[in-house]
Amino acid sequence: MQQREEKQLEASVESLVSRVAHVKSALHSFIYKLENEYERLTWPSVLDNFALLSGQLNTINKLLKNEKTPSFRNQVIIPLLLSPDRDEDLAKLTEQRVPVFSHEIVPDYLRTKPDPEVEEQEKQLSAEAARIGPDVAQKQIQTLNKLCSNLLEKLNNPRDDRDAESAAIRQNKPSFNPADTNALVGAVAFGKGLSKCRPPGQVAAGHPGQGPMISGGPTLQQVTIGGGSSQQAGIGGPVAPQQQGQPGKMPSSIKTNIKSASSSMHPYPR
Amino acid sequence: MEAPPVTVMPVTGGTINMMEYLLQGSVLDQALESLLHRLRGLCDNMEPETFTDHELVYLLKGQQGNPFILRARRSLSHPTSPWHLRYLGQPEVGDKSRHALVRNCVDVAASHSLPEFLNEMGFRMDHEFVANGHIFRKGAMKIVVSKLSRILVPGNTDNTERLSLSYLVELSVLAPAGQDTVSEDMRSFAEQLKPLVHLEKIDPSKQRH
Numbered sequence: 001m002q003q004r005e006e007k008q009l010e011a012s013v014e015s016l017v018s019r020v021a022h023v024k025s026a027l028h029s030f031i032y033k034l035e036n037e038y039e040r041l042t043w044p045s046v047l048d049n050f051a052l053l054s055g056q057l058n059t060i061n062k063l064l065k066n067e068k069t070p071s072f073r074n075q076v077i078i079p080l081l082l083s084p085d086r087d088e089d090l091a092k093l094t095e096q097r098v099p100v101f102s103h104e105i106v107p108d109y110l111r112t113k114p115d116p117e118v119e120e121q122e123k124q125l126s127a128e129a130a131r132i133g134p135d136v137a138q139k140q141i142q143t144l145n146k147l148c149s150n151l152l153e154k155l156n157n158p159r160d161d162r163d164a165e166s167a168a169i170r171q172n173k174p175s176f177n178p179a180d181t182n183a184l185v186g187a188v189a190f191g192k193g194l195s196k197c198r199p200p201g202q203v204a205a206g207h208p209g210q211g212p213m214i215s216g217g218p219t220l221q222q223v224t225i226g227g228g229s230s231q232q233a234g235i236g237g238p239v240a241p242q243q244q245g246q247p248g249k250m251p252s253s254i255k256t257n258i259k260s261a262s263s264s265m266h267p268y269p270r
Numbered sequence: 271m272e273a274p275p276v277t278v279m280p281v282t283g284g285t286i287n288m289m290e291y292l293l294q295g296s297v298l299d300q301a302l303e304s305l306l307h308r309l310r311g312l313c314d315n316m317e318p319e320t321f322t323d324h325e326l327v328y329l330l331k332g333q334q335g336n337p338f339i340l341r342a343r344r345s346l347s348h349p350t351s352p353w354h355l356r357y358l359g360q361p362e363v364g365d366k367s368r369h370a371l372v373r374n375c376v377d378v379a380a381s382h383s384l385p386e387f388l389n390e391m392g393f394r395m396d397h398e399f400v401a402n403g404h405i406f407r408k409g410a411m412k413i414v415v416s417k418l419s420r421i422l423v424p425g426n427t428d429n430t431e432r433l434s435l436s437y438l439v440e441l442s443v444l445a446p447a448g449q450d451t452v453s454e455d456m457r458s459f460a461e462q463l464k465p466l467v468h469l470e471k472i473d474p475s476k477q478r479h
Contacts, residue, residue, distance in 0.1 A: 175301030
């Protein structure tokens, strides 16, 4: 009987030690990441680390609550020998954190009762709980339960509550306009709305009118130059490309390294 | 890291065929702040970078159909930096399930005589615009939030007017040809930006008129 208990105790202590070691290594790597890889750290990975730690603490809790685990409260640790000398084995065992098994470390490491301040607070809380009486306490418990279940319901059923309320809100504040997307992509890809030489292309809804081509036409409110100079720009516009178009015909016969359509065109066959 | 894929053409120069994977979207002005906050949280932690660029698009018209397009870009906020010349090919018509627009991309730096050089070569400037905004990075992915402005007087970059009331958001990755995992990563990043921005593959040829 005794041996079985001893074996159980030993096994549970071993598993507890291994779980704590996992938590320790997780904390170690997290601290390392926070200190050294600060620039590359992203919020999702920080959340992952916290989630890992919380999961590990959960397993420790489960282990302690397990029926097979004997009650550790019944075990007592009594230090048999305290010495102010440095103990090498202990230092190695604890990775240099506890080099001396002396009178200073005993109150911290072998503590079984909570701190005096914590004990005070606990006493106050239990006195208060005893004071208010069982009925009031029961009512408070019920209110808390109701609040929690309401919140859980709201979080777990997005379709019923959230969509009805927030659909209205979302419609008022859309954050992007697909017509604008198309206009911008067109402008970047082939100069829709920018080109001076091409005739005005299809104007999307809400798209501002072509600038220089429309003489004296309406322009956006941010235009600082008047309608007169936009005419000037319009006239200056078509002229310039023509001038550039002229020399454009000649050098295209030059063999260039650019793989373009013009390399296959030779006005003077060689 | 796997070795870069063997290209089909014999590699004579020192370059690998780089492809640009692209997803685009836009965000209205009033939602810009929230988008920037979100990007600052999601992307690599660095000082927020703003940029002001002037891009000129040059065309070389051949006898047959499609003109050859080159894009020249210079920074207005760093006037002494070199110009940047880029060639973008036609989007690859691969399987429709690929989530990003893929096209061939060649980037080179050039000196400040680039516009004259291109004019002498026979290129003609088709259009130009000014883009300014913010740039974020996450690993190999580059996220650019920019406001496009039209240049009213050719060559004068101070006189500009905004093209629309939205900012253009582009998510791009430059990778050697053949790495399809890239588009998966891009899509999962784009998911994290919903519902502020819908980043999607917009085929430019479908936009044309």
